[in-house]
Amino acid sequence: MPASVATQRATPAALAATGLTKRYGERVALREVSFAAAAGELVAVIGPNGAGKTTLLSILAGIQRPDAGEVTRPPRETGWVPQQPAVYSKLSVAENLRLFARLEKVADPEAVVARMLEQTALRERADDELGTLSGGNRQRVNIAIGLLAEPPVLLLDEPSASLDPRQRARLWEFVGAQAQRGTAVIFSTHDVQEAERYADRVLVLADGELLFAGTAAELAAAVGGGDAAGPRDFETAFVQFLRERGH
Amino acid sequence: MRWLLLKDLRILRRSPLLVALLVIYPIAIALLIGFALSRGPDKPTIALVDEIPRAQRSFSVAGSTLNAGEYLPALLRSVNVVRAATRADAERLVRDGKVLGAVVLPPDITQRLATGTEQPTIEVLYNGADAVKQRYVDSVIRARMAEANVALSRRFQQATVGYLNLLLNGGTLNLLGRSVDILGLKNAHAIVAGALAALPPDSPLRTSLGQVADFGRLAIDNLGVSKDVLRSVGQPLVVRQTIVGGRRTPLDTFAAAVAVTVSLMFLTLLLAAGLLALEREEHAFSRLVRGLVSRVGLLVEKIGLAALCAFAVTLLMLLALGGFFIALDWGRLPQWLLALAFGAVAFAALGVALGALAREVRAASLLAFLLSLPIAFLALVPSGAVASGLYDVVRAVSAIFPFRATLQALDAGLDGGGGLAAALAHLAALAVAYTALARLAVGRRFA
Numbered sequence: 001m002p003a004s005v006a007t008q009r010a011t012p013a014a015l016a017a018t019g020l021t022k023r024y025g026e027r028v029a030l031r032e033v034s035f036a037a038a039a040g041e042l043v044a045v046i047g048p049n050g051a052g053k054t055t056l057l058s059i060l061a062g063i064q065r066p067d068a069g070e071v072t073r074p075p076r077e078t079g080w081v082p083q084q085p086a087v088y089s090k091l092s093v094a095e096n097l098r099l100f101a102r103l104e105k106v107a108d109p110e111a112v113v114a115r116m117l118e119q120t121a122l123r124e125r126a127d128d129e130l131g132t133l134s135g136g137n138r139q140r141v142n143i144a145i146g147l148l149a150e151p152p153v154l155l156l157d158e159p160s161a162s163l164d165p166r167q168r169a170r171l172w173e174f175v176g177a178q179a180q181r182g183t184a185v186i187f188s189t190h191d192v193q194e195a196e197r198y199a200d201r202v203l204v205l206a207d208g209e210l211l212f213a214g215t216a217a218e219l220a221a222a223v224g225g226g227d228a229a230g231p232r233d234f235e236t237a238f239v240q241f242l243r244e245r246g247h
Numbered sequence: 248m249r250w251l252l253l254k255d256l257r258i259l260r261r262s263p264l265l266v267a268l269l270v271i272y273p274i275a276i277a278l279l280i281g282f283a284l285s286r287g288p289d290k291p292t293i294a295l296v297d298e299i300p301r302a303q304r305s306f307s308v309a310g311s312t313l314n315a316g317e318y319l320p321a322l323l324r325s326v327n328v329v330r331a332a333t334r335a336d337a338e339r340l341v342r343d344g345k346v347l348g349a350v351v352l353p354p355d356i357t358q359r360l361a362t363g364t365e366q367p368t369i370e371v372l373y374n375g376a377d378a379v380k381q382r383y384v385d386s387v388i389r390a391r392m393a394e395a396n397v398a399l400s401r402r403f404q405q406a407t408v409g410y411l412n413l414l415l416n417g418g419t420l421n422l423l424g425r426s427v428d429i430l431g432l433k434n435a436h437a438i439v440a441g442a443l444a445a446l447p448p449d450s451p452l453r454t455s456l457g458q459v460a461d462f463g464r465l466a467i468d469n470l471g472v473s474k475d476v477l478r479s480v481g482q483p484l485v486v487r488q489t490i491v492g493g494r495r496t497p498l499d500t501f502a503a504a505v506a507v508t509v510s511l512m513f514l515t516l517l518l519a520a521g522l523l524a525l526e527r528e529e530h531a532f533s534r535l536v537r538g539l540v541s542r543v544g545l546l547v548e549k550i551g552l553a554a555l556c557a558f559a560v561t562l563l564m565l566l567a568l569g570g571f572f573i574a575l576d577w578g579r580l581p582q583w584l585l586a587l588a589f590g591a592v593a594f595a596a597l598g599v600a601l602g603a604l605a606r607e608v609r610a611a612s613l614l615a616f617l618l619s620l621p622i623a624f625l626a627l628v629p630s631g632a633v634a635s636g637l638y639d640v641v642r643a644v645s646a647i648f649p650f651r652a653t654l655q656a657l658d659a660g661l662d663g664g665g666g667l668a669a670a671l672a673h674l675a676a677l678a679v680a681y682t683a684l685a686r687l688a689v690g691r692r693f694a
Contacts, residue, residue: 062537076538086530090258102250103539129261145534 013072014039014184015060015153020069022055022208029055030208032069037184039152042176044199045188046238048247051205053188054083057157060186073153079146079183083157085138086145089131093122093141096130097148104149116144120174136167140174147178154178156187160194172198196234204238206247248548251540255522255552269518269556273510273564280506280568291384293326294337294349294372299356306357313360313402326387334370341372348373348384360399404477411477415470432470436463500575503568504657505627508590511561512619512650515591519553519598520611523685528608532689542689546682549599554591562587575661582660582667589674590653596681597649603688618648626651649677 013036022030030052037043045053058064062075087096097116101109117123120140130138139159146154156175160168176198179185189195195202196216204212204219212219220237223244259266305314329346331337337349351370359367371388413420417431430438439460446453526532526545536542565583569575575583598615605611626645630638645651656670 058533061533063533074538080534080537082530082533084530086532086534088254088258088529088531090261091254095254095257099250099254100534100539103535 012039013037014041015078015186016072017056017060018069018071020056020059020066020071022052022059022064023067028208030059030066033205033208033210034069035203035210035213037153037186039184040179040182041184041201042179042199043184043186044195044202045186045205046190046192046195046202047205048242049190050207052208053205054157055208056205057155057186057188060153061155077151077153079149079151079154081143081146081154081156081159083159083161085130085135085142087130087138087141090129092127092129093117093133094126096141097144100145101148106149112148116148119147119177120144134167136163136170139163139167139171143171143174147183151183153184153186156185158188158190160189160191168194192235192238193233204241206242206245211245211247212241248540248544251535251545251548252552255548258525259556265521269514269560272513273507273560274567276506276510277564277568280502280572282572291326291347291387292329292345293384293388294329294331294340294346296331296334296337296349296351298334298354299352300354303354303357306361313399326384326391338372348388350388407477408473411470411473415467432463432467436460436467439463499573500661501658503565503573504654504661506568507561507565507587508650508654508657509623510564511557511587511590511653512594512623513615514560515553515557515594516598516601516615516619517612518556519549519595520602520605520615521608522549522553523599523602523689524605524608524611527606536689543682543686546599546603546685546689549602550592550595550678550682553595553598554588557594558587558591561591576663579660579663583657585671586653586656586660586667589656589671589678590649593649593653593674593678593681596678596685600681600685600688603685622648622650626654646673647677649674652677 016034016036018034020030020033021028033052033056035043045056047053055064059066060071061078061080063080088099091099094113094117097113098109101112106112117126120137120143122137122140122144125133125137130141133141143154143156143159146156154175159175160171163171172194175185175187187199199216201214202212202216202219203210212222214222216234219241220234223237223240304316305312307313329340331340331349334349334351337346337351340346341349349372351372353367353370356367356369359365369392371385373384412418413429413431415432417429417434420427420429439456443453443456443460446456523546526535532545535545540548562584565575565587601614601618602611605614622645625641626648628638628641632638633641652670652673655666656674659665659667659670
């Protein structure tokens with residue numbers, strides 16, 4: 001599949017990227033990457049280290065500008081959840097939510113805070129300082145802040161990194177609920193099995209090129225010609241896929 | 248921006264160690280400077296051996312009676328005195344380190360002074376264990392000796408002028424308990440002139456008496472100016488001070504200005520650098536600048552908060568110094584406020600530049616400390632203390648940091664005189680330049 005080919009779905013795109021290119025000096029971090037994500041769709045961006053996953057998400061979030069290409073939705077209309085919880089450890093859960101709700105200029109900050117406390121199941125910990133919370137709970141607050149303005153698109157950069165399995169399960173339960181409400185969720189991850197399990201579609205990046213866009217099953221089928229002797233699990237299929245394409 | 252300000256204030260309130268540092272540091276500096284200004288240096292302890300016999304404490308100089316005890320207070324001012332009975336006792340005290348030095352007044356001091364021609368010698372014993380104190384004692388004793396010499400010289404001068412007046416105008420001289428009438432040059436000249444007028448025109452004495460009369464006139468004229476000559480000999484050099492540059496700021500006020508500027512620098516730099524670096528350390532920077540607040544807006548908020556906090560704390564410090572230790576000109580309050588405000592903003596701009604470059608709170612704090620001390624030190628180097636070329640370099644380096652300009656502004660604000668407007672303009676330019684540098688540093692790679 002050519003690097004710039006995107007899978008178009010029948011449903012209208014919540015976000016579409018076209019020909020995104022980013023260079024750091026001589027090094028090309030992204031090469032004409034194009035794709036689209038539909039409302040309610042969970043899209044995983046996977047690839048080896050240095051593939052360009054974080055660069056792609058930070059361009060979609062408006063933190064970096066691409067050297068070429070464009071994104072249909074402006075940054076203000078996307079929710080951004082960076083890899084490290086971007087919250088203030090000296091403020092309480094509620095204070096963090098309230099601060100960002102006010103900065104987002106939501107109509108009724110207190111109502112939104114109450115709703116997010118409910119959704120994150122952190123009402124009991126509302127007055128606790130973030131510094132006293134576990135990594136999983138901090139990540140939930142981090143994601144909740146990204147959802148304060150009820151954006152149609154949510155961008156998560158490796159959200160499950162540094163979480164234990166139980167915390168991961170709760171995280172994906174929470175993210176899945178957001179997708180069911182119609183939010184398009186685009187996340188990067190190193191854990192390809194997590195991508196297989198939770199994503200509707202995967203984007204495979206390597207050396208800044210988009211090598212694949214489709215379902216996990218389609219990726220597995222693409223490896224080894226799709227015969228019965230092909231790899232038994234998705235991770236093996238993914239590694240073989242990269243190897244076959246010289247990565 | 249209001250919500251960010253409130254957030255930062257809340258975080259500061261929940262950081263008791265930082266707030267304690269913000270409050271305690273300037274208070275400690277103010278107290279140290281205040282006590283240093285109000286107490287002055289400790290007096291060194293000196294042993295005194297007074298070997299002058301009781302009967303010889305008073306002595307006569309040209310008919311005037313002087314007392315040695317009259318001059319001891321001047322000699323011993325600025326030192327604590329321990330009386331020693333003998334020179335050996337004094338030497339032991341000095342050797343044991345119980346006193347820093349000893350002054351020995353010899354028994355013949357008054358006899359020699361009474362001659363008016365012989366110079367008595369005062370012996371000074373030093374303890375060389377502490378070179379700094381030894382030098383201090385040496386300078387103190389030399390200064391006091393000079394004062395005593397001047398006082399004695401003045402008395403000798405007065406006595407001599409009295410003699411000259413007697414010689415010139417005549418009168419009564421008390422000598423060894425007897426009164427002796429002195430004719431005086433003016434009276435003698437009048438008698439000679441009268442005798443000369445009474446002589447016949449062809450008298451052979453006329454030529455000789457005429458010579459005596461001419462000498463008398465010459466002596467009267469020259470002795471008439473002798474008092475001024477004596478005054479010049481007694482004090483050949485008179486010092487007149489003229490300040491050609493800078494201001495007449497009293498030392499204590501200048502010291503207070505230095506203390507306030509140092510506190511302002513530390514507080515503002517640490518606070519501004521830390522507040523900005525904290526945004527990155529908490530990973531919140533990228534979230535904030537993607538539409539919630541602009542990068543410049545974020546920098547302005549940090550500069551404003553740091554400047555406001557440091558301004559309030561250092562103003563309290565200045566008021567405390569003014570209330571207890573130094574005299575402040577309250578009529579110049581607007582000028583102090585301007586100087587403090589501009590200094591705070593310039594330091595805060597430098598602080599956010601450091602925070603943006605360092606990117607981490609600890610590194611930013613360390614950088615602020617490392618930078619603060621040399622720039623304060625350089626700004627306080629006086630002209631003439633180093634070679635002129637080096638001083639130009641020092642002045643150029645000092646000009647690119649806000650310390651010197653803040654000190655100048657505060658000094659001008661406290662004491663009046665010119666230079667305030669130029670210093671404020673300098674600080675404003677530095678604030679703009681450092682904000683621009685910080686903006687460059689918080690580019691897209693900062694997040």
